Amino acid sequence: MAVLNIIKYPAEVLKKKTKPVSDFGPGLQKLIDDMIETMYAAPGVGLAANQVGVSKQVTVIDVSSRDETSSLLVLVNPEIIHKEGENSSEEGCLSIPEYTTVVKRAEIVKVKGLDRNGAPIEIEAEGLLARALQHEIDHLNGFLLIDRIGRIKREFFKKRYAREHAISNG
DSSP states (O other): OOOOOOOOTTOGGGGSOOBOOOOOSHHHHHHHHHHHHHHHHTTOSEEEGGGGTOOBSEEEEOOTTTOTTOOOEEEEEEEEEEEEOOEEEEEEETTEEEEEEEEEEOSEEEEEEEOTTSOEEEEEEEHHHHHHHHHHHHHHTTOOGGGGSOHHHHHHHHHHHHHHHHHHTO
16 A cells, blocks of 8 residues: 555646546555555545546545544445535645635435445435535545635635745745
């Protein structure tokens, strides 16, 4: 296993919809193991494949540090099939370090997909797990948390981010 480099905003790979997975062979298994190690090393509660530069519909999530009823989840080709309620809460993202913002998401979600071996799974979640599922599936569809905030707030973020990174990059 290896800790992979986490791709940072505004990289193009983060803005593109990822491709469905059909091959569950050794290459995918290594990617999943490396993603798990990378997520824990970051540390984060979720990681999508495009955040490590791979355009595949794969995500790993573990909110157990904040929710003891949860454990590590590996989802391949996940899709949200039901949403219910609404909740606003602060979120951060490994691809946008040192930035958090309040994001409105569904309170409860039902997600279907495949496990790491290709077996169908369905998950109903609420709270932090529901939020993490929506956040990571957004990544797989080419959306970042800044795409879920208002236009004015997003423009302010982009200007501040560009200014801060122009200063630190020379």
